[in-house]
Amino acid sequence: MVRAPDRRVVATTDLLVEGRHFRRDWSGPFDVGVKAAAQNLADVAAMGASGTALLVGLAAPGDLPVAWAEDLVRGLAAECARAGASVVGGDVSSADSIMLAITALGDLGGREPVTRAGAQVGDVVAIAGRTGRSAAGLALLAAGRVSGFDALVAAHLRPSPPYAAGPEAAGLGATAMIDVSDGLLADLGHVADASGVLIDVETARLPADPELRAAAEALSAAQGAPGGVAPGPGGVAPGPGGLGWVLAGGEDHALTATFGPGTTLPSHWSVIGTVQKGHGVTVDSRPASGVTGWSHFR
Amino acid sequence: MVRAPDRRVVATTDLLVEGRHFRRDWSGPFDVGVKAAAQNLADVAAMGASGTALLVGLAAPGDLPVAWAEDLVRGLAAECARAGASVVGGDVSSADSIMLAITALGDLGGREPVTRAGAQVGDVVAIAGRTGRSAAGLALLAAGRVSGFDALVAAHLRPSPPYAAGPEAAGLGATAMIDVSDGLLADLGHVADASGVLIDVETARLPADPELRAAAEALSAAQGAPGGVAPGPGGVAPGPGGLGWVLAGGEDHALTATFGPGTTLPSHWSVIGTVQKGHGVTVDSRPASGVTGWSHFR
Numbered sequence: 001m002v003r004a005p006d007r008r009v010v011a012t013t014d015l016l017v018e019g020r021h022f023r024r025d026w027s028g029p030f031d032v033g034v035k036a037a038a039q040n041l042a043d044v045a046a047m048g049a050s051g052t053a054l055l056v057g058l059a060a061p062g063d064l065p066v067a068w069a070e071d072l073v074r075g076l077a078a079e080c081a082r083a084g085a086s087v088v089g090g091d092v093s094s095a096d097s098i099m100l101a102i103t104a105l106g107d108l109g110g111r112e113p114v115t116r117a118g119a120q121v122g123d124v125v126a127i128a129g130r131t132g133r134s135a136a137g138l139a140l141l142a143a144g145r146v147s148g149f150d151a152l153v154a155a156h157l158r159p160s161p162p163y164a165a166g167p168e169a170a171g172l173g174a175t176a177m178i179d180v181s182d183g184l185l186a187d188l189g190h191v192a193d194a195s196g197v198l199i200d201v202e203t204a205r206l207p208a209d210p211e212l213r214a215a216a217e218a219l220s221a222a223q224g225a226p227g228g229v230a231p232g233p234g235g236v237a238p239g240p241g242g243l244g245w246v247l248a249g250g251e252d253h254a255l256t257a258t259f260g261p262g263t264t265l266p267s268h269w270s271v272i273g274t275v276q277k278g279h280g281v282t283v284d285s286r287p288a289s290g291v292t293g294w295s296h297f298r
Numbered sequence: 299m300v301r302a303p304d305r306r307v308v309a310t311t312d313l314l315v316e317g318r319h320f321r322r323d324w325s326g327p328f329d330v331g332v333k334a335a336a337q338n339l340a341d342v343a344a345m346g347a348s349g350t351a352l353l354v355g356l357a358a359p360g361d362l363p364v365a366w367a368e369d370l371v372r373g374l375a376a377e378c379a380r381a382g383a384s385v386v387g388g389d390v391s392s393a394d395s396i397m398l399a400i401t402a403l404g405d406l407g408g409r410e411p412v413t414r415a416g417a418q419v420g421d422v423v424a425i426a427g428r429t430g431r432s433a434a435g436l437a438l439l440a441a442g443r444v445s446g447f448d449a450l451v452a453a454h455l456r457p458s459p460p461y462a463a464g465p466e467a468a469g470l471g472a473t474a475m476i477d478v479s480d481g482l483l484a485d486l487g488h489v490a491d492a493s494g495v496l497i498d499v500e501t502a503r504l505p506a507d508p509e510l511r512a513a514a515e516a517l518s519a520a521q522g523a524p525g526g527v528a529p530g531p532g533g534v535a536p537g538p539g540g541l542g543w544v545l546a547g548g549e550d551h552a553l554t555a556t557f558g559p560g561t562t563l564p565s566h567w568s569v570i571g572t573v574q575k576g577h578g579v580t581v582d583s584r585p586a587s588g589v590t591g592w593s594h595f596r
Contacts (some may be wrong), residue, residue, distance in 0.1 A: 001345070001411050002309055004302035011300055013353040013401060015391040047299070055311040057355075057399045093313040101355045101399025103311060113299050 002053040002088055002105055009052075010106040010113060012043040018098040026141050029068045031157040032100070033075020040104035041083040042161035042179040042253035048114040048170025049106030051085035051163065056102055059095035072100075075158075083163045111170045119176040119195035119258040125273035126265055127256045128165035130207060131184045135236045135249025136215045143222060149215050161253035165268065169257045172265065177257035183236070183248040185288050188256060188273075189281045195258075198278030200285055203243060205272045212242030247283065300351040300386055300403055307350075308404040308411060310341040316396040324439050327366045329455040330398070331373020338402035339381040340459035340477040340551035346412040346468025347404030349383035349461065354400055357393035370398075373456075381461045409468045417474040417493035417556040423571035424563055425554045426463035428505060429482045433534045433547025434513045441520060447513050459551035463566065467555045470563065475555035481534070481546040483586050486554060486571075487579045493556075496576030498583055501541060503570045510540030545581065 002009070016022060016036050027035070041051040056076060058069065076087055085104070119125075137156025140149050161179060169177055176195055178187045185201065192199045216238035237244045258275055259265065281288045300307070312334070314320060320330050339349040354374060356367065374385055383402070417423075435454025438447050459477060467475055474493055476485045483499065490497045514536035535542045556573055557563065579586045 001406075002307050003305065004307045005305055007301065007303055007305055009300050009302045009307045009403065011351065011353055011387060011401070011403060013355050013387060013399070014389045015355040015357050015393075015399060017357055017391050017393045020392060053309065055309055055401055057311050057313040059313050059315055059397060089309060089311060091312045093315050094318060095313075095315045095397065096394060099357060099393065099397055099399075101311070101313060101397075101401075103309070103353055103399075103401040105307065105309060105403075108299075 006108045008108055010044055010047050010049045012040055013103040014040050016100040027157050029071035030075035033072040034079045034158040036100045036102045037076045037079035038159045038161050040102045044104050044106035045163045045166025046177050046179040046255055048111050048166055049108045050167050051083040051104055051106045053085055053088040053105040054080055056090035059093045059099040062094050114170050114174050114177040116176050116178055116191045116194035119191055119197050119275045121275055121277050122261050123175055123258040123275040124271045125199055125258050126269040126271045127254055128269050129162040129254030131180050131252045131254050132212050132245030132249040134251040135245040136212050152215055159253045165255050174257040174259055180252055180254045181250055183250045185247050185281050192281055198276045200282045201273040203284055206246055207270050212245055216242040304406045306406055308342055308345050308347045310338055311401040312338050314398040325455050327369035328373035331370040332377045332456040334398045334400045335374045335377035336457045336459050338400045342402050342404035343461045343464025344475050344477040344553055346409050346464055347406045348465050349381040349402055349404045351386040351403040352378055352383055354388035357391045357397040360392050412468050412472050412475040414474050414476055414489045414492035417489055417495050417573045419573055419575050420559050421473055421556040421573040422569045423497055423556050424567040424569045425552055426567050427460040427552030429478050429550045429552050430510050430543030430547040432549040433543040434510050450513055457551045463553050472555040472557055478550055478552045479548055481548045483545050483579050490579055496574045498580045499571040501582055504544055505568050510543055514540040
């Protein structure tokens, strides 16, 4: 039984399948727990709600070490604590490989839910949190070159969504919101499609991330391919200075939202573009399909 | 977003794994959908709540026929409609075998939730719905002798919990309640353990079910073992007249509850026993371990 003081509850569910959403040789059980909780609680935050509860289904082979399951639970609990939620129930079953089924519940605190469909022409597009770091971490793991970039690898293994920014954006009147799970352009594309607008991202306004530039250069040097690195297993090439990762990398679970043009935003929200007449997503007013990494992602 | 007019929401989650919880050669996709929805919505009803929403995670191999998934959804929707709930969200993933992760939400309608822990010495034990029919259906499927017992096989493939009886029992002041998923004695054992009482089931008061007797006799004759049939894959032997199935067969999702001694119960609730001082479960005042089927089940 979960409190729902708002008389409405938001609910979202996600599956994580071993070998598809995580690899046991890259992710420890604590990491998997954090990631599983984070991606669901970020979905709740993106509606403008505060996470309240998590239900956890765990299917696993009979030979799974108990310690693995215990560390998984610790990861789930730790990330729930970050979001103000708790694990309230679950189920276990035997299965041939590990699968997690997470359902997150959230409370709207009296606010209307923010959807993908409310962006208006003239709105600004803003982001809380960073993108591209998970994709960079994945590329580093795939290349076996983790040294010196622990923070990026950690960003891939244990995403850290800015939960409080979701209800905050709703309170500031966000017209549409989404968490960046598929990639910034892809997810803004979902908003543009649902809202019937065009969203233009201005690369000059994207928050600078020197670590991404350094990782892109290190990978490029390692592959003897100056200026270009092939997309990794996630399908996203770093692009110049890591811009491909920033625009097309998924799983960071940053929050991006649209706001009316006069909205005063706290400093942890960065304006990165505008909502215009039309449809789809452009980057610096050019078709997004020309952006490194984007076409690979699609 | 799901309405929670009560300001509280009950939530439960279950996994169904192919080969463990269902077999595709026995259960069609519509059956699997009904069963998956029913077992979760019965859990909600057993708390005294009305099911409101279902979230569905479906992991499946890439070669799963689309028609299979469509019929699964039809089964889920049909059973939701019986309970007054709706499928409100979900997720899909590829996986090596089919797995379903269901979360059900429910509304308490202002009533306090009924748990397993409130049974009081002097209470009566009552049941709504029937037990043993799913176990009989499973035994018939395993024996390849379905002819003439379609209703029992259907009871196994598509359980039909008496959802409305859950909130009704709560309204009548049920002190404890559970849905019969593990078997009548096993589930009453959960109530007895949680409540710190002994529950005695009187076999003479169990609702008669001529179909179970007939199925037990037909299986006995087919196996050339008059008077005794070995437990099937579910581990439950029919016992004399099918009594083993009734007492130990799981997955019917009948509701069993305890009520204060003066409670007037509607006719679809049958009193089957009493709550006494002590601990555990007895059958006709004898240890339940002596009952056919029970020890196999444990």
